Amino acid sequence: MTTICADQVAPRTQGWAAPVAMAATVFTVVTAELMPVGLLTPIGSALHVSEGTAGLTLTVTGVVSALAAPVLPLVLGKLDRRTVLVGLMALLGAAGLLAAVAPGFGVLAVARMLMGISLGGVWLLTVGLAPRIVPPHAVGPATSLIFSGIGIASVLGIPAGAYAGELIGWRWAFAAVGVLSLALAVALAFLLPALPAAQAVRIGDVLAVLRIKQVRVGLVLVALVVTGHFSAYTYVRPLLEKLAGISPALIGSLLLAYGVAGVLGNFLTGSMRPARAMTLIAGGIATASLVMPFLGTTLTGALVLLLVWGLAYGGTSVSTQAWGHAAAPTAPEASSAVLVGVYNGSIALGAFTGGQVADHLGTTTVTWLPAVLATTALVVVLANRRQRG
Structure with missing residues (x-):
């Protein structure tokens, strides 16, 4: 390449x-x-x-x-x-x-x-x-x-x-x-x-990057967090409409609030060490999605949880890029190619998986997917920190 x-x-x-x-x-x-x-x-x-x-x-x-x-x-x-x-x-x-x-x-x-x-x-x-x-x-x-x-x-x-x-x-x-x-x-x-x-950049350079343990750990975290996020976020509009009875006219305002929280999360995590940032990201998404079916049934509850969700997920791009750079500082192009591929593939997988759950089990059940996957990501990052420490 x-x-x-x-x-x-x-x-x-x-x-x-x-x-x-x-x-x-x-x-x-x-x-x-x-x-x-x-x-x-x-x-x-x-x-x-x-x-x-x-x-x-x-x-x-x-x-x-x-x-x-x-x-x-x-x-x-x-x-x-x-x-x-x-x-x-x-x-x-x-x-x-x-x-x-x-x-x-x-x-x-x-x-x-x-x-x-x-x-x-x-x-x-x-x-x-x-x-x-x-x-x-x-x-x-x-x-x-x-x-x-x-x-x-x-x-x-x-x-x-x-x-x-x-x-x-x-x-x-x-x-x-x-x-x-x-x-x-x-x-x-x-x-x-x-x-x-x-x-x-040869194919061998990409394979060499994949042999680096911290690169592989980072890709696993990307797959878990991004897949989990988009399995529910793709269907956030019908989810809010059915779970909390929110009118279509208010959906844009709630997404705006989510986006503002996401920008803030991007800046907050940008100055953190990648492992700490990924811990907060996974923990925040897991928490918000776990309690969504219980506290997200009102406009206020849904707004608060979307703010938490946006604040957590907003730092994903910058934190995963920082993780990849720290893991393979001498091969930025090869690590970027792998990261971009896994990131976008995870978006696709999340949207598809969430769609299957929404069609067969109901839209309001899609939040258990990010709850499970983000919790798994939290376990992975914490276990990796202990192994490195």
């Missing part, structure tokens, strides 16, 4: 315009990936499918993204990475517009698969991009700015999709993402410097 991060070419600085454009790009891809979370009920109703089947729109995107992340660099070879990013955002734009006009679930699934290709590529290309577009002294702030798009998408993107779905229909929400993606493709073409590919 070809690396996408480190090379010997000095970055051509463009001030802060390029990092801002990349932050907007990250915001858009996260919003696009998770948009069905706030639109599950109207999508299922419009396309005449069950909530579990509608949840597969998240599953197929995660599966394709997980496969695309490690495969795309091999296919792309030495192609300039700026050109690749522009092409991937153009593909995301086309997929969003296709989803907006989908006459049935099959076409929507195809659109979501195309989104998965774009998402997998953008995530992999974004990791380690900052050193190539800003001077050395600005790498830290630029990295934080770029990945702030994740938190902003949680605060604004997903709730905005839910609001749009309620006010003007879910198709317009997808159309808006499509138009924004196309606009960003143009912006990236003008604002990013040339990003030539550098030396190759």
Whole structure:
């Protein structure tokens, strides 16, 4: 495979315009990936499918993204990475517009698969991009700015999709993402410097990373936490509607509160050691999901538990990245490829598993999945800390 991060070419600085454009790009891809979370009920109703089947729109995107992340660099070879990013955002734009006009679930699934290709590529290309577009002294702030798009998408993107779905229909929400993606493709073409590919990363490098115990432990934690989270969060809208009787008009507000808590959690855990952060993340998700069926039956109870859940899960991305870097500091590209694949595969697995439970046992039962998986993750991280200590 070809690396996408480190090379010997000095970055051509463009001030802060390029990092801002990349932050907007990250915001858009996260919003696009998770948009069905706030639109599950109207999508299922419009396309005449069950909530579990509608949840597969998240599953197929995660599966394709997980496969695309490690495969795309091999296919792309030495192609300039700026050109690749522009092409991937153009593909995301086309997929969003296709989803907006989908006459049935099959076409929507195809659109979501195309989104998965774009998402997998953008995530992999974004990791380690900052050193190539800003001077050395600005790498830290630029990295934080770029990945702030994740938190902003949680605060604004997903709730905005839910609001749009309620006010003007879910198709317009997808159309808006499509138009924004196309606009960003143009912006990236003008604002990013040339990003030539550098030396190759061999398959053996990835296998070598997998032989590192702490890398394997980190991947297990990612799989448990992310799968558990999305097994319930994918179905949070119908869950809140049925468990607490919350009206669709309030769903966007609750998701907004969840997103704000997630941003706070991202900053709180960002300064912690990865093991401590993962302990708090797993413990918080396990606690919130365990008590949700009992205390989440009112608007106030559901709001409090969503705040706890968001605060806990919000630090997952930054904490797992820190874990991977600490475990394999000399192989950032290889460890990133594996992490991106497992992360997105876990999103797909969580959405699929939650859908099966929702369809066969009822939507209100999906919270036991994150309770079990997050508790298992807590046991794993605590056992690993004792073994290392």
